[in-house]
Amino acid sequence: MDIKSMKNYLYWLYCQFELITCSYLMEPWEKLLFYTFNFTMLVTVLYTAYVFVPVHVSMAFQFVLHLLFGNQHENTVSIVK
């Protein structure tokens, strides 16, 4: 029961996507081209995000920490040495 209404809801969402991007009006080969292009762009963006975002986020985090607490870190390092 829940799966059926979920499937209907997803189909309705797909219809809204079709209407907004006007792929409802396109011929099948145009739709294929459009969806392929969109899917490729989406996959590229997601892959780039997966590869680069963690590295960038951790570097940014380290930079902020260095800015705020940089002096304190130096003190502790000198004591250990």
Place this chain on the structure above:
Amino acid sequence: INHIVHNGGLYKRPFNEAFEETPMLVAVLTYVGYGVLTLFGYLRDFMRQWKIEKCQNATEREEQKDFVPLYQDFENFYNRNLYMRIRDSWNRPICSVPGAKVDMMERVSHDYNWTFTYTGRVIKDIINMGSYNYLGFAQKAGTCQEAAAKVLSQYGAGVCSTRQEMGNLDKHEELEQLVARFLGVESAMAYGMGFATNSMNIPALVGKGCLILSDELNHASLVLGARLSGATIRIFKHNNMQSLEKLLKDAIVHGQPRTRRPWKKILILVEGIYSMEGSIVRLPEVIALKKKYKSYLYLDEAHSIGALGPSGRGVVEYFGLSPEDVDVMMGTFTKSFGAAGGYIGGKKELIDYLRTYSHSAVYATSLSPPVVEQIITSMKCIMGEDGTTVGKARVQQLAENTRYFRRRLKEMGFIIYGNEDSPVVPLMLYMPAKIGAFGREMLKRNIGVVVVGFPATPIIESRARFCLSAAHTKEMLDTALKEINEVGDLLQLKYSRHRLVPLLDRPFDETTYEETED
């Protein structure tokens, strides 16, 4: 939202007009949709030019390829790539009288709307929400039809001449006297075609050295007539009296552009009901301005005659004004009277002048006798002179239908433009795919609607236009409303945020950029 206090008591009843603003997200998504379609349009044009795809639209011949290109402007691009995709919503052939229910021939297209074939089936009893049948006189049985059939057997169908030569029948004289009595003017003249009434008579009334002040959203016939006349045309914002007054003041103060001489005539062109917006002209204010600045008023009552006013006499009666204040009252018989043709009413000198100098009177064939009889019978019915109260009942039924339909649509959450009392109801669709989808989904549910897009409306403001009729019963309206609700949920058309923006209350000047206050 009434402006009774602001305008010094000119209005005897509240004037409720609203044009809800386009939601920002919807506007952005509409542009996205048009962007995608434009890109695909360029791709298809490229493929057609390089012969990858068969070119099915009109192109120049091989010998003419080096001449000035004919089909490269935006209108033709739009036609080839956007209009063709949704073309099945227009030019649908009907095969019965366009009353409250209509029969339609089923069409199917196998090559994406470039060609259509008829399946042979006739879709019966489609609820007709698109015909201009305001008082329900589009009937194939009844007093009008019997009278018209009798006249057809007496006079025949053709007139075979123009009004000035041998085409002036006694039926035309009877019709013109009746129209003059109906409107409350001294004299009237009837023409064979409503479009031609405007486009052929405005050049007879004004010429070079005159000024025409025309509303932004005037009909093509008025625009054509104004351009043909050779007068200077200035446009004022739609139904905006401050804009009109500013133009009038400038015209009186500065005169003609180069020579500074006073204008020979100033003519204000307005319509009673604007068919794309559903708005009613602010006639009391226009007449007050006209009297103050001594100009003339041409009122095109194509959609409002028979549809407004307690006894159907049009927008002048709706506001409770005197018909003598309007210099030229023009209207058509196509909408409320179920016939064809147009008329002009006014003072006797004006109409006598038009009988001689109008292009339509000299060159165009006059009205056909059965059509004249249909107009005479329906007009007598509306006036109550045929001894029944059918006419009055129809006018009241139309007003009730209008109020009920508009109220229910607003409650459902659609964006509806226009005045509360106008029987023309535009429902905003905005996105191009929804134009085609709305037309097709409504036809699947046996309701025929008219959808309108560019170039009749601005490019993002496409709409579906419902024309209510006195022939619609409450059951038909309820069925239609139920289906519109369903389709609205399916296509997500309920954009309204129930925020009625009041129209601007302070005067319009150079520092005003928006029509509405936030």
